[in-house]
Amino acid sequence: MNTIKQILNFIIKEKAQGNTFQELNIQMRIMMKGINVKGILEGKVPDDPALSEKLKEIAKEFDVDLEKMAVSI
Amino acid sequence: MENFKVAQSELTDSVAAVKSIREQLSTVDACMILYFASPIYPAAAISKEMAGAFAGIHTVGCTTAGEMGPGKMGQDSIVAMAWSKATLKDLKIEVLENIQTDTEAVAKAFKSFEKLLGKPMKHLDPAQYAGMVMIDGLSGCEENLNDRLGNLTNVPFVGGSAGDNCMFRRTCLFVDGRAYSNAAVLLLMEPTKGYAILKTQSFITTDQKLTPTKVDEKRRMVIEFNGKPATEAYANILGISMDDLAKNLGEYPLGLVFDEHNFFVRSPMKIEGTSVVFYCSVKDGQELTVLRPGDIVVDTRNDLAEIEQQCGGVQAIVDFNCCLRALELNRKNQLKAYSEIFGHVPAIGFATYGESYIGHINQTSTMLLLK
Numbered sequence: 357m358n359t360i361k362q363i364l365n366f367i368i369k370e371k372a373q374g375n376t377f378q379e380l381n382i383q384m385r386i387m388m389k390g391i392n393v394k395g396i397l398e399g400k401v402p403d404d405p406a407l408s409e410k411l412k413e414i415a416k417e418f419d420v421d422l423e424k425m426a427v428s429i
Numbered sequence: 430m431e432n433f434k435v436a437q438s439e440l441t442d443s444v445a446a447v448k449s450i451r452e453q454l455s456t457v458d459a460c461m462i463l464y465f466a467s468p469i470y471p472a473a474a475i476s477k478e479m480a481g482a483f484a485g486i487h488t489v490g491c492t493t494a495g496e497m498g499p500g501k502m503g504q505d506s507i508v509a510m511a512w513s514k515a516t517l518k519d520l521k522i523e524v525l526e527n528i529q530t531d532t533e534a535v536a537k538a539f540k541s542f543e544k545l546l547g548k549p550m551k552h553l554d555p556a557q558y559a560g561m562v563m564i565d566g567l568s569g570c571e572e573n574l575n576d577r578l579g580n581l582t583n584v585p586f587v588g589g590s591a592g593d594n595c596m597f598r599r600t601c602l603f604v605d606g607r608a609y610s611n612a613a614v615l616l617l618m619e620p621t622k623g624y625a626i627l628k629t630q631s632f633i634t635t636d637q638k639l640t641p642t643k644v645d646e647k648r649r650m651v652i653e654f655n656g657k658p659a660t661e662a663y664a665n666i667l668g669i670s671m672d673d674l675a676k677n678l679g680e681y682p683l684g685l686v687f688d689e690h691n692f693f694v695r696s697p698m699k700i701e702g703t704s705v706v707f708y709c710s711v712k713d714g715q716e717l718t719v720l721r722p723g724d725i726v727v728d729t730r731n732d733l734a735e736i737e738q739q740c741g742g743v744q745a746i747v748d749f750n751c752c753l754r755a756l757e758l759n760r761k762n763q764l765k766a767y768s769e770i771f772g773h774v775p776a777i778g779f780a781t782y783g784e785s786y787i788g789h790i791n792q793t794s795t796m797l798l799l800k
Contacts, residue, residue, distance in 0.1 A: 371583070372583070373552070373583070375555070375583070378555065378583050380691070381583070381585070381787060382583075383687070384687050384691060384693075384787050385579045385787055385788070387685070387687055388575075388576070388579075388685075388693070388787060388788040389576065390712040390713075390714070390715055392715075392716075393687070394687065394688070417580040418580055419551060419580075419581075
């Protein structure tokens with residue numbers, strides 16, 4: 357799994373707070389922000405520093421602490 | 430005692446219209462009157478009249494590009510829904526002012542909600558709480574506002590942008606006797622018996638794609654698709670002439686597609702030079718899909734029946750119906766057929782300048798269904 361997919365998965369899970377029904381809505385919200393969510397989750401989008409930064413910005417907007425991701429991997 | 434009751438008046442005098450609405454709704458012990466009013470009524474006057482007629486009850490609404498009342502759709506009327514005290518365990522209302530300049534407007538409103546609720550919006554249960562949002566339809570702030578709502582909570586906020594009969598001069602929100610522009614209103618509700626949301630649109634996706642490669646996002650403008658002048662690429666992929674595109678632009682919306690069942694319509698508004706302006710913003714590099722139209726009445730009826738069955742029936746519906754759909758229904762002489770879809774349940778709605786659900790969207794009916 358590449359880094360951007362790991363980050364995106366983490367953001368979705370954290371924002372959904374364990375509610376799997378919410379995960380789809382959150383994926384669509386992230387798509388609205390200009391991210392190719394489907395492509396990333398299907399592993400079709402290669403790692404890209406600019407995209408990683410954009411995902412980190414989204415994590416911040418969602419109040420998702422990516423520091424916790426390092427522990428959970 | 431009725432839980433929800435709807436009323437409509439086509440009287441053109443605002444005092445007389447409100448008096449009629451008051452009489453029609455007199456049997457309900459209401460906590461809120463939600464209403465949608467034509468811009469033919471002076472905004473400040475109608476808001477004041479409604480608050481005066483329903484003293485002690487929240488009165489909330491907006492101007493429209495058409496109203497849907499009990500079994501009837503049209504323009505130049507006021508429609509209202511009384512929500513009895515039994516329908517909501519909790520209701521909180523916040524007005525967001527100066528939304529064009531105040532980037533913290535949503536955060537401030539949420540702080541106020543949190544103070545009243547005693548818990549963070551971030552942790553509210555979306556199964557328990559529902560949000561409604563109405564926005565000045567000429568503010569151009571819908572994308573940012575919806576984005577902020579989704580950033581700060583998982584509670585869904587559904588709603589629409591206020592209209593003004595497609596005059597594009599001034600749209601207003603009404604809250605407890607005051608009228609606002611450059612504003613939005615948020616309703617945070619805890620429906621007693623739960624709720625559901627339906628977003629329906631009458632399009633099917635195709636395999637034809639257009640990717641904006643140069644945009645002016647703030648102006649909702651695509652300057653280039655696929656590296657070519659936007660109008661040229663748009664006409665080419667549709668297989669029509671540039672003249673035909675210009676004449677019938679509204680017939681060729683695009684979709685931001687998540688999957689076959691979940692997509693968001695981006696409706697073109699006008700051509701400026703070789704650029705295309707949309708009713709909601711599109712992002713650079715975000716692939717869009719050409720959509721083919723379906724039948725609004727058939728699709729809405731089917732989608733509503735399906736969700737009502739899933740819910741085991743609903744008590745009331747608030748319908749935020751895009752003004753472009755209302756225009757199409759009018760053109761096809763289907764306004765009556767559309768309103769009859771809602772004939773079995775108290776329902777009101779209005780023709781919007783865009784709907785709110787997950788983001789700012791076009792050419793949908795986005796509905797809040799109260800169980």
